[in-house]
Amino acid sequence: MTAVAAAQPTPNVVDPRTARKVTLAGCVGIFAELYDNGIFGFMAGTLGVVFFPDASNAVQVQLVFLGYAVSFFFRPLGGIICGHLGDRIGRQRMLVFVILLISVATAAIGMLPTYASIGIAAPILLILLRVLQGFSVGGEASGAMSFLAEHAPEGKRGLYTSYAQIASFLSLLTGTLVAAGMTSGLGSDAMESWGWRVPFLLAVPLGVAGLYIRKRISDTPNFNRLKESGGLSKNPLKEAFTSSEHRRAMLLALFIPLMNGSGYYVLFGYMPTFMSTELHFSKVQGLLVTSASLVAISLAIPFMGRLSDRIGRKKVLSGAAIAMAALGVPCYLLIGTGNVALAILGASVMAVVFAGHTGVIHILLVELFPTRVRYSAYGLGYNISSALFGGTAPLLMTYLIAQTGNVNVPAFYAVVTALGTLIAVSRVTDKAHLPLRDA
Known part of the structure; x- marks a missing residue:
């Protein structure tokens, strides 16, 4: 490895119009990438019937969430490969690739034969396509956040990267609303027959829109500056592991996202199934509670991002963690009362608290690494965390309950x-x- 002297950081001077265009590209991609999570959270019961008809209802849901969890263990691989290429050939090219891959994989789920048609091959194909989704999302999170942060004006990195988190929760809401609307309109029989396919096929227009926008943007000032100076790393991940500073940062990137497990993947991804199967809310009531909390967090995220630009990431994240530790049990007790209004209150309070984590965590992780290794090192630490503590959370909750x-x-x-x-x-x-x- 060639030693690279640490240069004085160069502040970005970004044209506001360019910043808005880049932010839109990042957000549209994130939306298309994570739309699938909203579908899976709401349709776990329907997918269980379609792909695991011989199991009991409880086991069907567990098997669906097992397939959901398996995909997360391929996120680190996606982070490694896409991160290496993103640090070597550019962020923009990889972001075009990952949105194409996940759009194809999600749409392909909507065209799968059912268990009734081809037997055990059906759930196997479902899991294989989930693996492709996991691989692409592994390249998306660290790539999109690095892309946005490296384009953001100085003093506004927290705000600009928080917009992508709004897109991620709006995609959850959209997936949930699409699945819930079709379930309500068509009924269970039609959904289990053919209706379950439609939400997945909607990934096609989402992917086309994201692909079009991402192909029309340029790479980041930081990457281009490093490329022009001949400062790109030949092996970013190897370089990261040879530095004690970077190894420590990757370890932090593994444990700082712990709250994602109870926030994004339980409070939002698992909540519709939890309310229906464990708390005996109707699907409409579950949708109402989840939707209210998604609106609450979407409103709170930019405030938290802007606040972190003013007082620092550490204070906002620490405050969110302390608040979640204090309010987690009381809020879940409100949800468990069975009263819709109290459930909305409990879920919305937790959502606002979690905004202090999800709206700030990615920019903090971006800032831990230099441009030479950022995509690779940040992606590896964060995606291992997502695999261990995020994607497994719904399965762990159903098992422990x-x-x-x-x-x-x-x-x-x-x-x-x-x-x-x-x-x-x-x-x-x-x-x-x-x-x-x-560097």
């Missing part, structure tokens, strides 16, 4: 993951008010 009979398991998980995040954040040096490093 089945074993213990205690529907408050998600509340305890929220407290534990919040405390884990708090400990990890305490080890971070805040770099919110410094320019991004290139």
